[in-house]
Amino acid sequence: MLKVTGMSDADEGTATRPAVLARGWSAASEPSQILKDLMSGIAGCDNPSLLAVFVSSHLPADEIVKPLAAAYPNAILVGCTTAGSLAPELYHAEGAVLIAFDSEEFSFETCLLTDLHEFSAVDAREAIENAYLQLLRKSEPEQENFFAMLLLDGLARREEQVAASAYTALEEVPIFGASAGDNLNFDATQIFYRGAVLEGAALVAIGASRRRIEVFKIEHFRPTARRVVVTSADPELRVVQTLDAEPAAEEYARLIGIPVSELTPEVYAGHPLLVRIGGDYHIRAVQKVDAQGALHFYCAIDTGSVLTLAEPEDMRDNLIENMDRLNERLGGLEGVVCFDCILRRLEAERRGIKPDLLDIFDRYGMVGFSTYGEQFQFLHLSQTLTGLAIGRA
Known part of the structure; x- marks a missing residue:
């Protein structure tokens, strides 16, 4: 083709x-x-x-x-x-x-x-x-x-x-x-x-x-009112261990309203998190969940960052x-x-x-x-x- x-x-x-x-x-x-x-x-x-x-x-x-x-x-x-x-x-x-x-x-x-x-x-x-x-x-x-x-x-x-x-x-x-x-x-x-x-x-x-x-x-996402704080992270490895002092995967699943067992790449794609830099929101997408319940991201995230759950607009x-x-x-x-x-x-x-x-x-x-x-x-x-x-x- x-x-x-x-x-x-x-x-x-x-x-x-x-x-x-x-x-x-x-x-x-x-x-x-x-x-x-x-x-x-x-x-x-x-x-x-x-x-x-x-x-x-x-x-x-x-x-x-x-x-x-x-x-x-x-x-x-x-x-x-x-x-x-x-x-x-x-x-x-x-x-x-x-x-x-x-x-x-x-x-x-x-x-x-x-x-x-x-x-x-x-x-x-x-x-x-x-x-x-x-x-x-x-x-x-x-x-x-x-x-x-x-x-x-x-x-x-x-x-x-x-x-x-x-x-x-x-x-x-x-x-x-x-x-x-x-x-x-x-x-x-x-x-x-x-x-x-x-x-x-x-x-x-x-x-x-x-x-x-x-x-x-x-980007085709806008911020919601739901937020969490990164309370433990390794920016070098792009891993977040805890959100609001809770295991990161559990808190992320709770935030979007599903069990941890249902977290998949398709779910991550539909529910990214946003970080605010210089007055603008930028997406911080989840890559995977590891066996310890930590979230691996595609970008570095620091401890203390405030993450906002995003909701999609129509991509088309x-x-x-x-x-x-x-x-x-x-x-x-x-x-x-x-x-x-x-x-x-x-x-x-x-x-x-x-x-x-x-x-x-x-x-x-x-x-x-x-x-x-x-x-x-x-x-x-x-x-x-x-x-x-x-x-x-």
Whole structure:
């Protein structure tokens, strides 16, 4: 399954123009067919400056990543394993997605951070700053719109530190990003860089474009009046042992009105908690409950944090409203790169609304993958959709 695109339906009359943002996807299981689908999908982009490839962890990543890097030696290849694909014909745990950025419209520099378990904020800031300076030196005067895309090993638990380092190093450059996934196995997540498949790593891809762009985030939950206080937690491990001095899983189950035995990923997706930062609410989603009754989260949570139970808005209406506003602000959308929390897809499956979402993805040219966490500016988030919207001009 694939679509050769880089244009909206309104552009069909000018189909001979080069694709500024070409996108391909595949639901095949054989690497050879996946490669054929992906490369056909970006055929309209003759000279990409950057390729972003996102591959389900069920697939042999090296058999896809290495041939792609060899086929496009002049492009920087980045990417990661996923918890699923997002495309107009693909919103489930399988598949692969490829996005090509045209070199006439986009310039990039990348910074690879390895061995995140020995992460140094000082070294990371210096490396990211150097990449940014290199981009500034080579960017054309017309390429005055900057952005940065983060891709991180989703099990290294360094998203907060990497996002903060990038935010400090890049000054006012808007940042979006995602944590690599492995389809809820939580065994190993991987980053791709120039044909290599890595663990314990993070990538910062800094871009400059002549196109109008906007980095954004979308959440479809609002706060309720029900609150709890974190009374015991390990932020480094992202584990909360107690809420209001009670075992965390029991108190969370009581808060949402079900027995602890009924807590599942689908339940977590429908009942996230919110933390207030700088006057705005941000989601803190539960990953799992352990044998000791502690809650494991996708983001770090400190002792003393006040958590507010959230209730959902309609995901479809919320997505359309946000995308319409982006479309209006940018004067039309060329395409949208999307990093979508795995819990959003689980919620969509539970509510039976995936077909409606696929129509919305198609309408706005949305492609990306299901993540283990999302980054926006200096924040590490969960149950959120972050992304890059690219205008037609």
